Structure formats: C-alpha cells, structure tokens
Amino acid sequence: MTFLKVLLIVLLVLWLISLIRVGGRVRYGQEGLYAAALLGPFKLQLLPAKPKKKKKPEKEKKKKEPPPQEEKHKKEPMDGQPGTLSRLMKLLPVAAQACGALKRKICINELNLELIWGGSDPAAIALGYGQANAVLGMLWPIFDHNFRVKRHSFQIGMDYGRTQPAVEIQAAVTLTVGQIVTLGIRYGLKALFTWIKSGRPAGKRQEAMSHE
Secondary structure: OHHHHHHHHHHHHHHHHHOOEEEEEEEEEOOEEEEEEEEOOEEEEEEOOOOOOOOOOOOOOOOOOOOOOOOOOOOOOOOOOOOHHHHHHHHHHHHHHHHHHOOOOOEEEEEEEEEEEOOOOHHHHHHHHHHHHHHHHHHHHHHHHHOEEOOEEEEEEEOOOOOOOEEEEEEEEEEEHHHHHHHHHHHHHHHHHHHHHHOOOHHHHHHHHHHO
16 A cells, blocks of 8 residues: 555656746847746746856966877778768658647747837838738747747837837747657657668668568
C-alpha cells in the first residue's frame, strides 16, 4: 500500500511539472532589445547582459609559444558514403512534421505592437502608414490560425512632428514542459533514426530495403 501511495505521489509531481510553462519574453523599443527566459513564475534576464564584477588584474604570465600543430589530413568520404548536406536534407521532412505538431500548442501570452509612423515627407508618412496596416492585416491571420493568442494589442498611428518612425514590440511565448518532452521524444527519436539511416552507404541502404 505504501508503494502505491509513493507511486501516486511521484506521478502527481510529474504531472504538475508537465503543466509548468516555459518560454521567453522579448521587448524591442527605444530603450533597445530586452530578452528573458520564462520558467513558470520565474524570469531570467538574458539581454541586455548584466554587468559582471571586475576581476582583480592578474600578474602577466609569460606567453608560451604553442607547439607546432601537425597538419591533419582531411578524411575523404568513402565511395557511396552520403555527405553531411544530403543527410541534413533528409531531416527536413521530420522538421516540417515537428513544426506542424506545434500548431496551436504554442501560446502567445502577450503580443503588443505600437508603431508611430513619422518622417520628413507627409506623403511618405501616409504611404508608410497604409503599408504598415496592410502588412499587419496579412500577418495577424497567420498568428491567429497557428498559435493561441491570449492578449494582443496593435496600435498604428501617424505623427507629422516626428523625423522618423518609432516602433515598440513586446511578446511573451510559452509552451508546457509536457508538450516539450512529448514532442522532443517523438520527433527526436525520429530524427535520430533518419540520421543513422541516411548515413549508410547506398549499397547497404538498398540491401536493408530489400530485406524489409
């Protein structure tokens, strides 16, 4: 009975961990680029990097001349051995399947865009304003169809007093740990098998196909 309770507790903990959302937050504006990694309620700033503490100057050490390196002979691919590029091309269908599986699983918690179009020419400002609205009209259906967007705000305006456009973008994207593990195992193993299979010489691949 005790073993069953422990097993249930472990399964409950694993289930709770699988519900934790991880992702990132990005913000770009007049203050520059800001990026942070999200792990549940915790946030780890990545950009701009925090200034590091200055280390005490170390005593200069005598530079030792590195020993002469022997020229390494490049290994030429064996006859019938596929190259790296061709093997990577074999992984493209697996990558496409993984991207398709992510559809509607990635959650965009926040998507904000504020664009104020300015410039020296009033006609160019009006033209840029119209083009920005047209581009937004094409991009939004892609986001709405492929992702779950919780909150979004788009503001596009004109300011004839500005000498150049100003833009501020903020986005937060998350995915659950369970979804990452499931997709990683499924498509990671598929990519590994595809990579190993594509590394066989042409003759061995034909023999393997004939035995199947």
